[in-house]
Amino acid sequence: MGTLSVRESKTAQLKMSTVGNSTNIFWQESPVGKLERQKLLNQKGCVVWITGLSGSGKSTLACSLSRELYTRGKLSYILDGDNLRHGLNKDLGFKADDRTENIRRVGEVAKLFADAGLICIASLISPYRKDRDACRAMLPDANFVEVFMNMPLELCEARDSKGLYKLARAGKIKGFTGIDDPYEPPLKCEIEIQQKDGDCPTPGAMAGEVVSYLEEKGYLQDH
Amino acid sequence: MGTLSVRESKTAQLKMSTVGNSTNIFWQESPVGKLERQKLLNQKGCVVWITGLSGSGKSTLACSLSRELYTRGKLSYILDGDNLRHGLNKDLGFKADDRTENIRRVGEVAKLFADAGLICIASLISPYRKDRDACRAMLPDANFVEVFMNMPLELCEARDSKGLYKLARAGKIKGFTGIDDPYEPPLKCEIEIQQKDGDCPTPGAMAGEVVSYLEEKGYLQDH
Numbered sequence: 224m225g226t227l228s229v230r231e232s233k234t235a236q237l238k239m240s241t242v243g244n245s246t247n248i249f250w251q252e253s254p255v256g257k258l259e260r261q262k263l264l265n266q267k268g269c270v271v272w273i274t275g276l277s278g279s280g281k282s283t284l285a286c287s288l289s290r291e292l293y294t295r296g297k298l299s300y301i302l303d304g305d306n307l308r309h310g311l312n313k314d315l316g317f318k319a320d321d322r323t324e325n326i327r328r329v330g331e332v333a334k335l336f337a338d339a340g341l342i343c344i345a346s347l348i349s350p351y352r353k354d355r356d357a358c359r360a361m362l363p364d365a366n367f368v369e370v371f372m373n374m375p376l377e378l379c380e381a382r383d384s385k386g387l388y389k390l391a392r393a394g395k396i397k398g399f400t401g402i403d404d405p406y407e408p409p410l411k412c413e414i415e416i417q418q419k420d421g422d423c424p425t426p427g428a429m430a431g432e433v434v435s436y437l438e439e440k441g442y443l444q445d446h
Numbered sequence: 447m448g449t450l451s452v453r454e455s456k457t458a459q460l461k462m463s464t465v466g467n468s469t470n471i472f473w474q475e476s477p478v479g480k481l482e483r484q485k486l487l488n489q490k491g492c493v494v495w496i497t498g499l500s501g502s503g504k505s506t507l508a509c510s511l512s513r514e515l516y517t518r519g520k521l522s523y524i525l526d527g528d529n530l531r532h533g534l535n536k537d538l539g540f541k542a543d544d545r546t547e548n549i550r551r552v553g554e555v556a557k558l559f560a561d562a563g564l565i566c567i568a569s570l571i572s573p574y575r576k577d578r579d580a581c582r583a584m585l586p587d588a589n590f591v592e593v594f595m596n597m598p599l600e601l602c603e604a605r606d607s608k609g610l611y612k613l614a615r616a617g618k619i620k621g622f623t624g625i626d627d628p629y630e631p632p633l634k635c636e637i638e639i640q641q642k643d644g645d646c647p648t649p650g651a652m653a654g655e656v657v658s659y660l661e662e663k664g665y666l667q668d669h
Contacts, residue, residue, distance in 0.1 A: 254509040255516045263521055286477045293478045298486055300562040310584075311554040331534040332555055339523040341562060361533075 260340035266297050267442040268337040270362055271433060274349045274409065275372025276401045277387055278379035280429065284372065284416065285346040287426035288433050292342060295434075297443055300336055302329055304347030317398055323354050330358030337366055342442065350400045352407040368440075369412035370433060374423070376401050483563035489520050490665040491560040493585055494656060497572045497632065498595025498639075499624045500610055501602035503652065507595065507639065508569040510649035511656050515565060518657075520666055523559055525552055527570030540621055546577050553581030560589055565665065573623045575630040591663075592635035593656060597646070599624045 261267055271288065273281045285301045292299045304325070308315070312328055315321040326349050336343035349355050359367040379401065380388040391399035398404045414436055416429050424432070437443050484490055494511065496504045505526060512522045527548070531538070535551055538544040549572050559566035572578050582590040602624065603611040614622035621627040632638075637659055639652050647655070660666050 255512045255522070259516060260521060260523075263516070263519065289478045293482060293486070296486065298483060298563070299478070300483075300558070302558075310557065311551060328534060328551075332558065334533065335523070335525075335555065336559075336562070339559070339562075339564065340521070 257338050257340060264298055264340045265445045266340065266342065267366075267444070268340040269342055269366040269368060269437070269442050270333045270337050270358075271342060271344045271368045271370060271437075272333070272349070272355065272358060273344065273346045273370045273372060274355060274412075275374065276376060276379045276406055277348060277399075278382045278384060279372035279374040280416070280423070280426075281346040281348075281372055283426050284370070284429045284433070285344045287430040288344055291427070291430040291434055292443075295443065297342060298340075299342040299344055302333055302336070302343060302345045302347075304329065304345075304349075307332075319351075322351070326351075326354040326358065330361050333358065334361045337362065342437070348400050348406070350404065350406045352409065355409070368414065368433070368436065369409055370414040370416060371409045371412045373408065373415050373417045375418075378418070378423075480561050480563060487521055487563045488668045489563065489565065490589075490667070491563040492565055492589040492591060492660070492665050493556045493560050493581075494565060494567045494591045494593060494660075495556070495572070495578065495581060496567065496569045496593045496595060497578060497635075498597065499599060499602045499629055500571060500622075501605040501607060502595035502597040503639070503646070503649075504569040504571075504595055506649050507593070507652045507656070508567045510653040511567055514650070514653040514657055515666075518666065520565060521563075522565040522567055525556055525559070525566060525568045525570075527552065527568075527572075530555075542574075545574070549574075549577040549581065553584050556581065557584050560585065565660070571623050571629070573627065573629045575632065578632070591637065591656070591659065592632055593637040593639065594632045594635045596631065596638050596640045598641075601641070601646075 257268060273284055275281050282303060285303065289299045289301055307329060308325070311332065312325050315325045326347060329345055329347060333343045333345045345358075349358075355369065359369065383389055387396060387399065388402065390396045391402040400406050414433060416424060416432065418424075434443070480491060496507055498504050508524045508526065512524055515522045530552060531548070534555065535548050538548045549570060552568055552570060556566045556568045568581075572581075578592065582592065606612060610619060610622065611625065613619045614625040623629050637656060639647060639655065641647075657666070
């Protein structure tokens with residue numbers, strides 16, 4: 224009967240545990256680690272978490288940032304809250320529990336992407352502080368860069384590019400962040416994007432701010 | 447009051463829809479696409495889905511494959527069923543519904559990784575045909591490579607590297623695949639790993655078989 228040559232070493236790496244509803248599960252060590260993937264990519268994996276009101280420019284920044292990173296030869300991937308609701312999170316609604324589960328799953332997936340060596344750009348309203356902080360806590364070594372789109376509600380509502388504020392004001396959407404559901408701004412975040420003299424920064428300027436931060440912290444350097 | 451310069455073009459890209467419990471959500475197009483990421487990585491994103499009994503060598507193949515791809519300068523990432531139960535899927539157990547949801551989520555995440563340009567190696571027992579086929583259906587352009595670890599139950603049980611078969615036989619684990627829960631082999635899959643003359647292929651030989659397939663289909667070629 225055949226055997227696997229790595230069987231003994233494999234067994235040594237295994238550790239049985241119980242997590243939530245899952246019993247008798249093992250942690251399987253992968254032979255290619257994060258450091259090796261980062262070497263291949265010439266960058267350091269991390270999560271850029273963009274939070275803010277609907278219409279505050281999260282997706283605009285995410286797109287502009289991924290474009291800027293691409294021109295520098297860096298691999299990023301956008302996890303867009305709305306897009307994920309078409310797939311991974313399509314079973315979830317907008318009640319508080321569902322929002323929390325939505326953000327938890329995005330956090331877990333973002334963590335996988337960072338572990339894969341990518342600069343993962345998560346773009347979600349993520350209105351509750353405790354949900355964002357739970358995602359931050361998932362990431363080791365402070366690889367969580369929180370970007371707060373600090374735009375006034377009036378501006379976001381005036382933009383209303385998706386027409387959602389209008390629906391929320393008319394009572395056709397319930398629990399809309401900023402209208403009848405709270406947005407809790409970060410008490411402390413890595414980057415805050417704001418208006419200057421009443422003007423919004425351009426997409427390029429916003430991306431530049433994040434890129435500068437990533438550069439400074441060594442995320443874009445070769446390893 | 448400031449405006450976003452890309453606002454008009456953004457609006458044009460948006461399409462409102464209702465998906466499951468999520469209403470009023472939009473699909474936000476990313477400016478850096480899969481083709482560009484593939485160009486950066488010199489490879490084509492896809493999902494290698496390894497299915498088979500516990501102890502059939504899924505993790506061994508996954509590790510060996512990721513190592514072989516790494517030596518060729520290709521970026522892969524392993525989604526291990528057990529590992530994900532520590533994070534993304536820690537709310538799920540092993541009942542049929544939970545197994546289905548477990549596999550659905552792994553399929554959705556694998557799809558994201560393939561879209562990011564990676565060779566995503568999913569390693570899960572995934573015993574039910576309909577669950578695996580649902581994951582296949584998520585991937586466009588046949589980027590789903592199903593690898594069936596076709597090892598006899600007796601061999602897997604004799605290995606029992608995790609000691610789970612013993613527990614299942616003793617009735618201490620219920621619904622264990624191969625013992626008191628069915629494994630449905632693929633009717634048609636891209637790759638089948640089997641014993642030859644009573645010997646199991648080495649991890650390197652198994653990985654070689656998958657790499658040859660990926661090479662032949664153009665997944666490892668520069669773009």
